Amino acid sequence: MAESSGLDISDCVASALTTERGEATRTRLRSFMGSQQSQLLKNRQQQQPGRRRQHCHFHHLLKKRASIRYLQRSSIGFSMNK
Incomplete structure (x- = not known):
C-alpha cells in the first residue's frame, strides 16, 4: 500500500486534492472511510x-x-x- 512505496497517507491525501483525478480519489477515500466505519460498527455489534x-x-x-x-x-x- 502507501507504506511500501515510501509515501505517507497525508502525502496521498494531499496529492488527491491537487490532481485532476482528485474528485474520483476523494470519492474512493470517502467510500473507504465509510466502509471502515461500517466494519468497526459491525465488529462492535458482534462483540456485544x-x-x-x-x-x-x-x-x-x-x-x-x-x-x-x-x-x-x-x-x-x-x-x-x-
Missing part, C-alpha cells in the same frame, strides 16, 4: 450481542410508559448472553 437487544427491550418498555416497578422486575431475568 445482547447489548442491542437489551437497549431495545428497555426502550420499548419506556415508550409504553411502564411503571418503575415493572422495569425493575423485568430487568432481573434479562440475560446479556441471548
Whole structure:
C-alpha cells in the first residue's frame, strides 16, 4: 500500500486534492472511510450481542410508559448472553 512505496497517507491525501483525478480519489477515500466505519460498527455489534437487544427491550418498555416497578422486575431475568 502507501507504506511500501515510501509515501505517507497525508502525502496521498494531499496529492488527491491537487490532481485532476482528485474528485474520483476523494470519492474512493470517502467510500473507504465509510466502509471502515461500517466494519468497526459491525465488529462492535458482534462483540456485544445482547447489548442491542437489551437497549431495545428497555426502550420499548419506556415508550409504553411502564411503571418503575415493572422495569425493575423485568430487568432481573434479562440475560446479556441471548
